[in-house]
Amino acid sequence: MIPVRLDIYDEGLLLQNIRGGAVGMSKLLVQSSTNKKVILLLILAVLLLAPLFLSDFRLNLLGKFLAFAILAIGLDLLWGYTGVLSLGHGIFFGIGAYSMAMYLKLEATGGGLPDFMAWSGMKELPLIWLPFQYPMIAIMLGMIVPAAIAFLLGWLTFRNRINGVYFTILSQALVLVVVTLLIGQQNLTGGTSGLTNFQTFFGYPVNSPTTQTVVYLVTVVALAAIFLGCSKLVKGRLGRVLVGIRDGENRMRFLGYNTSVYKTFVYTVSGAIAGLAGMLFVLQVGIISPTMIGIVPSIEMVLWVALGGRGTIIGPIIGAVFVNAAKTGLSESYPDMWTYFIGALFVIVVIFLPKGIVGLFEKFQERWKRADVKDVKEPSGVTVRKNYSRL
Amino acid sequence: MTDLMVTLFNGLSLGSILLLIALGLAITFGLMNVINMAHGELIMIGAYVTFVMQNIFINYIPEQYFDLYFILSIPIAMVVAAAFGMLMEVSLIRYLYKRPLDSLLATWGVSLLLQQLARTIFGAPNVGVKSPSFLEGGVEVGSMYFAYPRLFILGLALVCLAGIYLYFYKTGNGRRVRAVMQNRQMAECLGVSTRKVDLITFAIGSGFAGVAGCALTLLGAIGPTIGTNYIIDAFMVVVVGGVGALFGAVAGAFGIGFFNTVFEFWTNASLGKVFIFLLIIAFLQWRPSGLVTTRSRSLD
Numbered sequence: 001m002i003p004v005r006l007d008i009y010d011e012g013l014l015l016q017n018i019r020g021g022a023v024g025m026s027k028l029l030v031q032s033s034t035n036k037k038v039i040l041l042l043i044l045a046v047l048l049l050a051p052l053f054l055s056d057f058r059l060n061l062l063g064k065f066l067a068f069a070i071l072a073i074g075l076d077l078l079w080g081y082t083g084v085l086s087l088g089h090g091i092f093f094g095i096g097a098y099s100m101a102m103y104l105k106l107e108a109t110g111g112g113l114p115d116f117m118a119w120s121g122m123k124e125l126p127l128i129w130l131p132f133q134y135p136m137i138a139i140m141l142g143m144i145v146p147a148a149i150a151f152l153l154g155w156l157t158f159r160n161r162i163n164g165v166y167f168t169i170l171s172q173a174l175v176l177v178v179v180t181l182l183i184g185q186q187n188l189t190g191g192t193s194g195l196t197n198f199q200t201f202f203g204y205p206v207n208s209p210t211t212q213t214v215v216y217l218v219t220v221v222a223l224a225a226i227f228l229g230c231s232k233l234v235k236g237r238l239g240r241v242l243v244g245i246r247d248g249e250n251r252m253r254f255l256g257y258n259t260s261v262y263k264t265f266v267y268t269v270s271g272a273i274a275g276l277a278g279m280l281f282v283l284q285v286g287i288i289s290p291t292m293i294g295i296v297p298s299i300e301m302v303l304w305v306a307l308g309g310r311g312t313i314i315g316p317i318i319g320a321v322f323v324n325a326a327k328t329g330l331s332e333s334y335p336d337m338w339t340y341f342i343g344a345l346f347v348i349v350v351i352f353l354p355k356g357i358v359g360l361f362e363k364f365q366e367r368w369k370r371a372d373v374k375d376v377k378e379p380s381g382v383t384v385r386k387n388y389s390r391l
Numbered sequence: 392m393t394d395l396m397v398t399l400f401n402g403l404s405l406g407s408i409l410l411l412i413a414l415g416l417a418i419t420f421g422l423m424n425v426i427n428m429a430h431g432e433l434i435m436i437g438a439y440v441t442f443v444m445q446n447i448f449i450n451y452i453p454e455q456y457f458d459l460y461f462i463l464s465i466p467i468a469m470v471v472a473a474a475f476g477m478l479m480e481v482s483l484i485r486y487l488y489k490r491p492l493d494s495l496l497a498t499w500g501v502s503l504l505l506q507q508l509a510r511t512i513f514g515a516p517n518v519g520v521k522s523p524s525f526l527e528g529g530v531e532v533g534s535m536y537f538a539y540p541r542l543f544i545l546g547l548a549l550v551c552l553a554g555i556y557l558y559f560y561k562t563g564n565g566r567r568v569r570a571v572m573q574n575r576q577m578a579e580c581l582g583v584s585t586r587k588v589d590l591i592t593f594a595i596g597s598g599f600a601g602v603a604g605c606a607l608t609l610l611g612a613i614g615p616t617i618g619t620n621y622i623i624d625a626f627m628v629v630v631v632g633g634v635g636a637l638f639g640a641v642a643g644a645f646g647i648g649f650f651n652t653v654f655e656f657w658t659n660a661s662l663g664k665v666f667i668f669l670l671i672i673a674f675l676q677w678r679p680s681g682l683v684t685t686r687s688r689s690l691d
Contacts (some may be wrong), residue, residue, distance in 0.1 A: 027493070039483070061400050083490045085495070114401055129647065153672070156672055156675075156676060157675070160675060160676060160679035161679060162675060162679050162680075164491060164492065164493065165420075165424070165426045165495065166630055166680075168426070168492065169623075169626045169627070169629075170497065170630065170671075171669055172623060172626070173623055173627055173671070175666065176623050176668075177664050177665050177668045178659070180661045180664045180665075181662070181664070181665055183660050183661065184659065184661020184662070185661060192511050257399050280568075295619070295623075299496075299499055301494070302496065305689060306496065333548070336507060336510070336511065339503055339504075339506070339507040339510075340503075340504060340507050340530075342498065342500075342501030342503060343500045343501065343502075343504035343507065345503065346496055346497060346499055346500025346501075346503065347483065347501065347504075349496075349501040350487065350493045350494075350500070351483070351486060351487075351497065354493065373572040391454070
């Protein structure tokens, strides 16, 4: 019913469009893209040097935010680029976090039974805990299991063309199911109190400032790697196909693309990234419990992406850091205000800032550019409609 | 035999609760493609309206009329919830009709605001509502026991269902609503005011959430998060039932209610949830767009 156009608001295409016409504009754009690179490198340098000037407490917080940012990039890949909204990323995050926590717990007990199992009368380690004795296997499972769950759910739904809000509701039901399971199987998972009281990680004390600094640096490197990888991915042919699916899935089908394969792939990758984020999170925070990965946190993750700017790779990072910094600041002093704030933020972002902070920034930049270079024409009269939300 | 009957009755009871909640959702979702995440909070509003009514009756009305409060609460809860629904539609949702996923996020924001508002006004702890005396107890058949509140909710769900059926299929307004549902542009061309239809339909859907909230006070204490306990199950009802026909919602609600009870009876509450989810996924392999679908040739 709605006329849908393939999105051509791509930098590469934009450049091509412009090269034909205005050379000055192209220069400006090239210049701004090198500027962008310089800014990104500067940010990376600041993040890498942060241990030198931040206190241990602040560094720990920042590391937590950056772990969230990793997840946000993965979520954005799925939502911002492919147009599939998942309200269930808390689960993938949680499974990653739990697998790391299970390893840490076992290392803390020296391979013996964790305390909560002993309380519920278990005699030996249950089967699903056994692989988590080995750190490398635990780390791998922390990404493989979420990816596998995402693959299964994605394959079973996208294959049948269950799209849009239907998929979103199913992904939210997945959260409910997994959280109920985590709470219900208390003797296996630690129930509502989750897993905590970790001692060592690869033999190093988890809570010592040195280990925390190393984990922080690993988080920064992981974030940079995910950022680069996803930027490459969305700039390439695959990224075009994903945006095509977002803006006109049926057209992509008619062009011969098996869209469900692409969507399942992105969902799987996104799940694995969330698992990685969960592992880094638990190393820095030292606890994981069902309330941290439930329905409310899962949907909050979507807000990070929406506020930062969906359909960009830098946006989710900004959003994740901003929202969580605000949360730390506000919810400690005024917990009531926090819920009002975040509720209002959802409404405001959706109505007034559909492109998020990055969109706002780009708008100002464009205005500034237009004032600067008066003789450049608009890149032809192609309308741009980003359609995130077909049913 | 007794076990089977009890399970059947429990399933029926859970199904009727789900149906009561999902009716409103089926209306808003079926007609407008709006996933109203604040539906649970409209339920909460209905529940708190009942609570307030109870307090008014305790404080200002002679005691012998106390039981009337519940009867009065039902229409009042409906009106108040419908008013909130209208407010939401006018101020927020009508800007987002073309963007269902965005309306989902915005209404989630509204739901957080309403929850916190309830916490500010009524306090975070749960409050109790005393059931009217005519709904206390139950009827015993052999060794089985049917609680009156559950029977009442079943009856209420059926009455609401009948009301919705009559409205949508036997009145002029209902016909216009269905016309808009089937083909929005064509209905507009024929002079149906789709703005008005959207507004009224959303208000009706919200109103039934209020009724559901009123009914939920019979089952236990009420708190700011009362709606969230049921809302995902209710969404699953809509997904399973498909949109566009009441029968889908009915079958979905009683199906999920029944299987949920059976699975929980066989295993336990947490594993039961897993099985019901797997069953729904399996069902969607067979019927990807739900049990009942309106066929059309439009693609997007």
